[in-house]
Amino acid sequence: MDLQLTRKKAFVSGSTHGIGYAVARGLLLEGASVVINGRTEEGVQRAVRELEALVPGADVSGIAADFDDAEQVRRLADALDGLDILVNNVGLFELAAFEDISDDTWQRYFDVNVMSGVRLSRHAMTSMLAQGAGRIIFIGSESGVNIPADMVHYGVTKAAMLALSNGLAKLTRGTGVTVNTILGGPTYSSGVAETVHQIAQAQGLSTDELKTAIMSGNATSLLERFIDPGELANLVLYLASPLSSATNGAALRADGGVLTAML
Known part of the structure; x- marks a missing residue:
């Protein structure tokens, strides 16, 4: 299927590894021009x-x-002009007890997980609305719907991201611009892989043993395995394309069936 992305200009935040990297690679394979981003040069x-x-x-x-x-x-x-596609992917996550999460950590999570999308979308939407076309895609999480007790700060920021995306979509009425969110499930990104490896070492298990144990303990997963970043990227590519013109203001699940609601 031709996704009609040739020569489209895209920016993907947090894309030197993990989901963002997989998205950038997919866009490039479809012929888009891609600007990637990371913390260090x-x-x-x-x-x-x-x-x-x-x-x-x-x-x-x-x-x-x-x-x-x-x-x-x-x-x-300011360095990003004429974007056709903005993928708000950058984000922080960690396991932490609620009582141990400081105000500074809460603020940092909001700055990175929420305000990054606010700032980039505010910049990109002006030109997209002026040209009457564009795609803004947020990489959200099922944790924004089912807030995890051991990552409350992460879940709350992902819920805020979902609300932000929905609100921005309402500003695109009658245009060719769309704003959507992907609700990812347990994905074996590089950050997750590093965390799993550390825990496996501490518990004297192999990485594969711990991965299996984690997903076996997830009672609602229909996939019963971690999602590959490329599987999420496939949905991003569709939403980034002109073919997704009727999808706007939506939260699309690529969660492996973890969420149990029908909608």
Whole structure:
């Protein structure tokens, strides 16, 4: 299927690894021009080289910015002109007891997980609405619907992201611009892989044993395994394409059946 993404200009936040990296690779394979992002210049340039090797002839570049710093985000946004596709992917997560989460940590989670999307979307929507076309996609989580007790701060920010996306979609009425969220399930991103590896070592288990134990303990997963980042990226590609023109203001699940509601 031709997704009609050739020569479309896309920016993917937090895309030097994990889900964002898989999204950037998929967009490049579809012929889009992609700007990736990470916290350090070294990491960004490494990912650019990797993507150029994976997708010969790819039009890929990168901009380093830490989304915990509003000024860096402002400079990043100023460097992004004429975007057709914005993928708000960057995010923080960690396991933490509620009583141990400080005010500073709450603020950092809101700055990175929520305000990154506010700042980038505010910049991108102006030109998208002016040209009458564009796609804004938030990479959300089922944790924004079913808040995990051991990651309350993460779940709350993902719920806020879902609300932000829905509200922005209402500003696109009668235009060719759409705003949607993907509710991902347990995904074996690089960050999750690192966490699983650390826990497995501490418990004297192999990584595969712990992965199996984690998903076996997830009573509602229909997939019964971790989701691959590329599986989420496939849905992003569809939402980024002109083919998804009738999908707007939606939260689409790619959660492996973890959420039990019918809608």
